[in-house]
Amino acid sequence: MFPARNKTQSGTSLTVLLLCVIVFCTTDVLSRRGEAVHKLADRKLCADEECSHPISMAQALADYTGPDCRFINIHQGQIVYVYGKLKGRGREFWQGIAQGDYFGEQSTVLGLFPKSVVREIQQLVTDVMELPTVDWDFHC
Numbered sequence: 001m002f003p004a005r006n007k008t009q010s011g012t013s014l015t016v017l018l019l020c021v022i023v024f025c026t027t028d029v030l031s032r033r034g035e036a037v038h039k040l041a042d043r044k045l046c047a048d049e050e051c052s053h054p055i056s057m058a059q060a061l062a063d064y065t066g067p068d069c070r071f072i073n074i075h076q077g078q079i080v081y082v083y084g085k086l087k088g089r090g091r092e093f094w095q096g097i098a099q100g101d102y103f104g105e106q107s108t109v110l111g112l113f114p115k116s117v118v119r120e121i122q123q124l125v126t127d128v129m130e131l132p133t134v135d136w137d138f139h140c
Contacts, residue, residue: 039138040070041090046083046123051095054081055125058096058118067086069140072111074098080118083110084137087130092116095137 005110031107057079064074075078075098095114100108 002052006079016136018065029075039133039135040093041086041133043087043090043130044095044137045085045087045128046131047128048088049119050133051070051084051131053125054083054096055123056082056120057122057124058120060098060118064113064117065066065112066113070112070138072098072102072109072113072119074113082118082120083105085128086133 017029044051045055045065047055058081060074060076060078060080063076066073079099079100080096082094082096085091086093094111094115095110097108097110098113
C-alpha cells in the first residue's frame with residue numbers, strides 16, 4: 001500500500017507546508033485579491049442609502065495617481081462623478097468615478113481621491129445623508 005513514513009519525513013513535510021503558507025501570507029498577493037485595507041473614515045455623505053447616485057460633478061485640477069487599489073487615478077481636466085464624501089478623519093477624501101472618454105478606454109472604477117485635486121462644477125442633488133462607512137468602501 002503506502003510506504004511507512006518516519007517522524008522526520010512527517011516533520012519535514014509539515015515544516016515545508018508551514019513555510020509555504022508563511023511566504024504566501026507575507027507577500028502582498030492577499031492584499032491585492034480582495035482584502036480590506038485601512039479604514040479612512042467611519043462616516044460619509046451620500047445622495048442615497050446605497051451611495052448609488054452621484055452627489056456632484058467635478059473637474060480635475062491636476063493629475064493624481066492613487067497610492068493603492070482603494071484610489072482612482074485622475075488626469076487634469078477629467079470629469080469626476082462624486083458619489084461620496086468621507087467625514088471626520090478622512091474628510092480630505094471623496095469617492096467617485098473618473099470619466100474615461102477623454103483619455104482612452106479607462107475602466108470605470110469607484111475609488112477614493114483627495115478632494116483637493118478637483119473642483120466641483122455642478123451639484124446633482126440638494127440633500128445628502130450621512131451614513132456609516134462599510135468595509136466595502138475601503139476594499140480592494
